[in-house]
Amino acid sequence: MTSTFTNPALTAALEAAATGDPRRYVITGGPSSGKDDLIAAIHAAGIPCMAEEPGREIYRAHRERLGRHLRREDRRDYSLEVLEAFVAEYTTHKHGTRFYNRGIPDGYGWDAFFGLRPTPQLEEATRLYRYDAIFVLDPLDTFEDPDDIVWAKDREIRRVHELIVQGYFDAGYEPVFVAPDSAAARLDFICSNLRLPKPSRGA
């Protein structure tokens, strides 16, 4: 359950940083990594954060326009449109702390998932637009029960996760891995890593 309390020390730290240089932090991970819960916890703690990953709406729009699922030949266009949205999200942030629901290098994971080579546009954007820290949420489901992993989708979701992680290494980042835990505990871990007061202290 997401806390609605805000730590006054955290609020003060964010306000102090609000007029300073921009600080951009990415939250990423494969599906079922608990990303949505963590993003909700970030919002609840009053930390500036991207609302929804732009890829979702763009994906829906592509499907609607095509009238079918994305085929191999459609995925490049989708990928470039998502990249454009991420670059816009990046460049409009000018001051203070902001969290991102996935980042530009997630494109490497998407491309690898579909056997596509990274585009020159992705390489260029990765070089130009650098984030200050990357937090990778490891999957909540550890697949310890052997029956869990027989589902093709579970194996695929794990594969997506690893490809996203590799994308960030390819982009020259050293991601911080956030172990499976409650959203509140994960946010505390992230804030502590960024030397920000822990939101749970306000609870």
Next chain:
Amino acid sequence: MPSKSPVEREVVAGLRRLLKRGLPVTPAGADAVLLDLRGIIARAANPADDASRTAALDGTLRGLLARFNDARYAPAARALFGLPPAEPGQNLTVRRELSAAQAGHEVHHFRKRVEPKLVEKIAWELLADADRFTRSAMIAPRLAPAANRQPFPADPFAWEVAEHEEQLTRLWSAIYAARAELLAVERLISLDVDRVDIMTTAVTAAWRWAGARAEAISYCTSFAPESETSPDELVVLAGWVPPLTRAQASRLTEAAAGGVSRERFTAALQGETGLSDIWVDGFLARSTAPEFTPEQENGSSS
């Protein structure tokens, strides 16, 4: 106690050689056995390029070491491979001393007793990772009882994964449906039933087989990586069918595409008595002429 497999031994040996230089992995320090692991190939932006695979191996090892799940030895394992508190460029002796200190062991004890176990654990993690990347459309997905509803997160990756499983399931449903009819044909021939009954079932088998071939082409076009699995390699899993030319296989496939009914399938092939004869007679001839083999060409998707 189970002994190590040859692959595991090779991966351990490859890691030991890599350990001499530590991370970052360089092409000179990366063994082919490590670069050939499925997880490494799958992560490489260009799997045909050694430099790309080397970068993928480097990222994979960094990820594994960052998530090393033994709290006591995690800092030691990281330092041993050259991650903080070690620094890039430090030789193995220096890194080993740092690792031993991190783990609270005397350095000789660490080198002889602890270090081999850490390397083995990383090797095992690499092999487990490779297993996660082992995908083959040639094996039907196993099913497990669904105790709970399994909602999907609102995530484009998850949507694509679900779409993939939907298509894979449709493909296997079609392959098994074809298999059932092909088995029925052989059973009726063996029972020596009336020729009309065999012909009727053979036509049903043609419809199902062609439907499976259409699904296989659709699946491979949308999801199967190039050069890994061909539609005909998939459809041959349904069972033996009479030898067809590429054009004949394509004609049947076109007639069955789109999940049409048996009636529409036969209507689309109305007048193609030559093809019908080849199919039906192929089964009947085979029952008395065992020189037909399953290896005979069934046509191609291209």
